[in-house]
Amino acid sequence: MRAASGETWRDYTRHAFVEGLSDGSLPNAAFLHYxxxxxxxxxxxxxxxxxxxxxxxxxxxxxxxSSTVNGLIHEEMMLHVxxxxxxxxxxxxxxxxxxxxENLAYTRYVLEAGYSGDFLTLLAALAPCVMGYAEIxxxxxxxxxxxxxxxxxxxxxxDQYQSYCRDVGxxxxxxxxxxxxxxxxxxxxxxSLCKTFRTATELEVKFWDMGLTP
Amino acid sequence: MRAASGETWRDYTRHAFVEGLSDGSLPNAAFLHYxxxxxxxxxxxxxxxxxxxxxxxxxxxxxxxSSTVNGLIHEEMMLHVxxxxxxxxxxxxxxxxxxxxENLAYTRYVLEAGYSGDFLTLLAALAPCVMGYAEIxxxxxxxxxxxxxxxxxxxxxxDQYQSYCRDVGxxxxxxxxxxxxxxxxxxxxxxSLCKTFRTATELEVKFWDMGLTP
Amino acid sequence: MRAASGETWRDYTRHAFVEGLSDGSLPNAAFLHYxxxxxxxxxxxxxxxxxxxxxxxxxxxxxxxSSTVNGLIHEEMMLHVxxxxxxxxxxxxxxxxxxxxENLAYTRYVLEAGYSGDFLTLLAALAPCVMGYAEIxxxxxxxxxxxxxxxxxxxxxxDQYQSYCRDVGxxxxxxxxxxxxxxxxxxxxxxSLCKTFRTATELEVKFWDMGLTP
Amino acid sequence: MRAASGETWRDYTRHAFVEGLSDGSLPNAAFLHYxxxxxxxxxxxxxxxxxxxxxxxxxxxxxxxSSTVNGLIHEEMMLHVxxxxxxxxxxxxxxxxxxxxENLAYTRYVLEAGYSGDFLTLLAALAPCVMGYAEIxxxxxxxxxxxxxxxxxxxxxxDQYQSYCRDVGxxxxxxxxxxxxxxxxxxxxxxSLCKTFRTATELEVKFWDMGLTP
Numbered sequence: 001m002r003a004a005s006g007e008t009w010r011d012y013t014r015h016a017f018v019e020g021l022s023d024g025s026l027p028n029a030a031f032l033h034y035x036x037x038x039x040x041x042x043x044x045x046x047x048x049x050x051x052x053x054x055x056x057x058x059x060x061x062x063x064x065x066s067s068t069v070n071g072l073i074h075e076e077m078m079l080h081v082x083x084x085x086x087x088x089x090x091x092x093x094x095x096x097x098x099x100x101x102e103n104l105a106y107t108r109y110v111l112e113a114g115y116s117g118d119f120l121t122l123l124a125a126l127a128p129c130v131m132g133y134a135e136i137x138x139x140x141x142x143x144x145x146x147x148x149x150x151x152x153x154x155x156x157x158x159d160q161y162q163s164y165c166r167d168v169g170x171x172x173x174x175x176x177x178x179x180x181x182x183x184x185x186x187x188x189x190x191x192s193l194c195k196t197f198r199t200a201t202e203l204e205v206k207f208w209d210m211g212l213t214p
Numbered sequence: 215m216r217a218a219s220g221e222t223w224r225d226y227t228r229h230a231f232v233e234g235l236s237d238g239s240l241p242n243a244a245f246l247h248y249x250x251x252x253x254x255x256x257x258x259x260x261x262x263x264x265x266x267x268x269x270x271x272x273x274x275x276x277x278x279x280s281s282t283v284n285g286l287i288h289e290e291m292m293l294h295v296x297x298x299x300x301x302x303x304x305x306x307x308x309x310x311x312x313x314x315x316e317n318l319a320y321t322r323y324v325l326e327a328g329y330s331g332d333f334l335t336l337l338a339a340l341a342p343c344v345m346g347y348a349e350i351x352x353x354x355x356x357x358x359x360x361x362x363x364x365x366x367x368x369x370x371x372x373d374q375y376q377s378y379c380r381d382v383g384x385x386x387x388x389x390x391x392x393x394x395x396x397x398x399x400x401x402x403x404x405x406s407l408c409k410t411f412r413t414a415t416e417l418e419v420k421f422w423d424m425g426l427t428p
Numbered sequence: 429m430r431a432a433s434g435e436t437w438r439d440y441t442r443h444a445f446v447e448g449l450s451d452g453s454l455p456n457a458a459f460l461h462y463x464x465x466x467x468x469x470x471x472x473x474x475x476x477x478x479x480x481x482x483x484x485x486x487x488x489x490x491x492x493x494s495s496t497v498n499g500l501i502h503e504e505m506m507l508h509v510x511x512x513x514x515x516x517x518x519x520x521x522x523x524x525x526x527x528x529x530e531n532l533a534y535t536r537y538v539l540e541a542g543y544s545g546d547f548l549t550l551l552a553a554l555a556p557c558v559m560g561y562a563e564i565x566x567x568x569x570x571x572x573x574x575x576x577x578x579x580x581x582x583x584x585x586x587d588q589y590q591s592y593c594r595d596v597g598x599x600x601x602x603x604x605x606x607x608x609x610x611x612x613x614x615x616x617x618x619x620s621l622c623k624t625f626r627t628a629t630e631l632e633v634k635f636w637d638m639g640l641t642p
Numbered sequence: 643m644r645a646a647s648g649e650t651w652r653d654y655t656r657h658a659f660v661e662g663l664s665d666g667s668l669p670n671a672a673f674l675h676y677x678x679x680x681x682x683x684x685x686x687x688x689x690x691x692x693x694x695x696x697x698x699x700x701x702x703x704x705x706x707x708s709s710t711v712n713g714l715i716h717e718e719m720m721l722h723v724x725x726x727x728x729x730x731x732x733x734x735x736x737x738x739x740x741x742x743x744e745n746l747a748y749t750r751y752v753l754e755a756g757y758s759g760d761f762l763t764l765l766a767a768l769a770p771c772v773m774g775y776a777e778i779x780x781x782x783x784x785x786x787x788x789x790x791x792x793x794x795x796x797x798x799x800x801d802q803y804q805s806y807c808r809d810v811g812x813x814x815x816x817x818x819x820x821x822x823x824x825x826x827x828x829x830x831x832x833x834s835l836c837k838t839f840r841t842a843t844e845l846e847v848k849f850w851d852m853g854l855t856p
Binding site: 322325330 | 689746754757
């Protein structure tokens with residue numbers, strides 16, 4: 001799917017916002033603005049992963065999806081709460097952040113794709129966020145980088161997140177072949193799944209754009 | 215799908231209720247009881263076909279599904295209203311018919327399959343009712359039969375219903391190959407679709423059973 | 429709901445795009461661009477009204493919603509096909525119009541609100557488009573205006589569309605009191621419905637903005 | 643809601659199956675048959691609670707619902723796995739248990755109510771199972787009873803399950819007043835919620851009936 005998304009994947013994972021995280025040039029106001037929007041995003045993203053539990057067909061699929069919901073609600077969102085608290089933004093203020101249109105567009109696209117489609121369609125819409133952050137975190141960690149946003153980099157480059165992404169990836173591989181067989185990438189439905197993945201990736205690009213304009 | 219449903223298809227289309235419609239031995243009380251339950255059924259079945267409009271991917275798929283919703287609400291349900299009115303059952307009484315468990319089970323199964331799955335899953339759950347009635351109507355019409363339930367037989371054997379079923383059939387064929395390609399019946403997902411079709415067929419059998427026990 | 433949406437309603441119904449339709453100053457390229465996006469919009473809007481059929485509780489609610497689906501698919505979308513054909517844009521080209529982000533955001537918001545909420549939430553998300561166009565059409569028709577976009581004005585100011593909107597409005601009124609009683613506007617849920625209506629109205633404003641930038 | 647469900651609540655919580663658990667007269671074959679069906683039930687019930695995460699409006703609502711999903715998947719279902727393993731029924735055999743119609747009817751009713759309605763409708767469909775088991779467990783524990791099914795009684799009478807039910811109850815109370823205000827029980831929508839609760843309770847009765855007929 002990543003290969004099929006072409007330049008869009010690069011636009012997402014090499015976005016100016018990401019480069020600003022790497023060299024530390026991203027203004028703190030932009031980072032905090034992004035974190036607040038991302039908190040709102042993660043609320044809807046948790047709901048979308050909960051929908052994956054509803055649409056799963058096997059116990060293993062249910063386990064990976066429900067673990068993700070827990071990880072998002074109990075850990076990733078709490079990281080944002082912590083960083084924002086240090087910057088003087090209360091949990092209530094964080095939760096009351098007005099949703100930016102780019103945020104609304106992305107989350108509703110994922111949820112609607114999930115409601116209207118099946119488990120695979122939903123996974124295709126969820127994958128760019130999960131996998132892209134792992135790829136970005138690892139690349140930033142492994143290259144020379146400023147320590148300004150070290151905590152952010154460590155979160156996504158860390159063993160826990162990387163290991164989690166491998167589990168999600170293995171589950172997606174297994175879910176695809178379980179339903180479509182080994183020749184899945186020759187089927188017309190594969191093109192639809194790739195299109196969903198690509199659209200979600202485009203919405204990631206716009207989310208970074210939004211992050212640069214507090 | 216019909217072939218894959220094995221004996222269940224025969225249990226449905228050759229059910230004692232159907233034979234009672236053919237030879238006229240079905241008690242009128244059972245017929246009216248069935249019609250009342252079927253009116254409640256068609257309300258939910260219309261909703262399920264409306265869900266097919268939501269889940270469609272092409273204009274043609276939308277057209278067939280929305281035409282079905284109209285046909286159900288404006289024509290098939292009105293036939294039941296007419297027959298019941300002649301038997302002294304008012305439209306209000308008809309609409310207030312308490313739903314029998316076999317009815318609830320079938321309609322909620324179809325709707326839930328549609329919500330949780332994609333367009334193909336929903337079609338697999340809708341097909342046994344649409345196609346089975348066409349097959350039953352035609353068989354009864356072409357064989358020697360009592361004229362007691364002639365109007366019912368004529369409805370489903372008639373050109374309008376038969377032509378409608380051919381359109382639905384062509385749309386299903388096209389929807390399947392559009393998503394899964396020509397080798398669709400070699401894919402694991404085909405087994406899931408056949409299982410959904412078979413479960414819906416089993417629920418048709420139970421619906422006839424219920425029809426015999428007013 | 430309109431009153432509760434405050435200035436947003438005015439931003440929508442008195443948008444520069446609308447004034448350009450009125451005085452004829454809207455460039456034809458912008459109008460055709462808008463029509464093409466609106467065709468894509470109407471596909472998803474039809475799906476959302478079909479979801480209203482699924483979520484309806486009464487036969488009347490089902491009838492109004494399914495009539496809307498038909499009107500959209502068979503009439504309003506066909507108007508766009510006709511106007512575009514005159515401008516040399518084929519039906520295939522129209523259907524293949526790449527979806528703009530503002531379009532995606534609006535339609536997925538409506539559909540997701542409908543999937544996650546109940547019938548009332550869905551109606552609150554659908555209402556701004558239906559009602560706003562009636563209000564805009566009527567205002568433009570009754571004031572001095574250029575005849576450049578006369579056909580557009582006549583469509584939404586015409587008896588058919590105005591009468592249809594009165595039916596939708598009566599159905600919404602009835603649906604709200606049927607569920608929430610006469611004191612509905614004192615309930616917390618009313619604030620949520622107004623918020624949904626307002627967000628959809630904001631997305632209408634952005635849709636007009638998009639229309640001005642082919 | 644319990645009061646509004648009338649005799650149905652008593653039919654459910656004082657069912658012959660329950661009395662057989664209490665005095666130990668329930669045949670072991672019926673108990674194991676029930677456990678296997680309940681395992682299938684809990685799969686779908688977990689999916690329905692995951693849908694509650696999707697439909698929640700507050701972080702607290704999401705937390706209660708997602709904790710329930712985890713509790714069901716990781717604890718309650720594992721209890722069944724353990725008991726069945728002791729009786730020589732492997733995990734694979736358990737997961738492959740053919741679904742009985744009473745089971746299908748109940749779970750698809752709950753899921754469809756949740757998909758078509760909002761968070762409150764879904765909670766009304768989920769509540770009878772959660773709350774009824776707590777009430778049954780406590781009553782059996784506090785009265786004289788056989789120790790044949792002591793483990794089952796202890797599970798639902800235990801502090802962990804009782805405490806969990808209080809959390810769910812507090813969340814439901816809060817969710818209702820948050821949306822409908824303090825006078826919620828005077829609203830027409832309250833009657834609909836009570837009807838959903840009652841139908842789910844009726845389906846619990848039929849589930850116990852099924853339990854008695856392995």
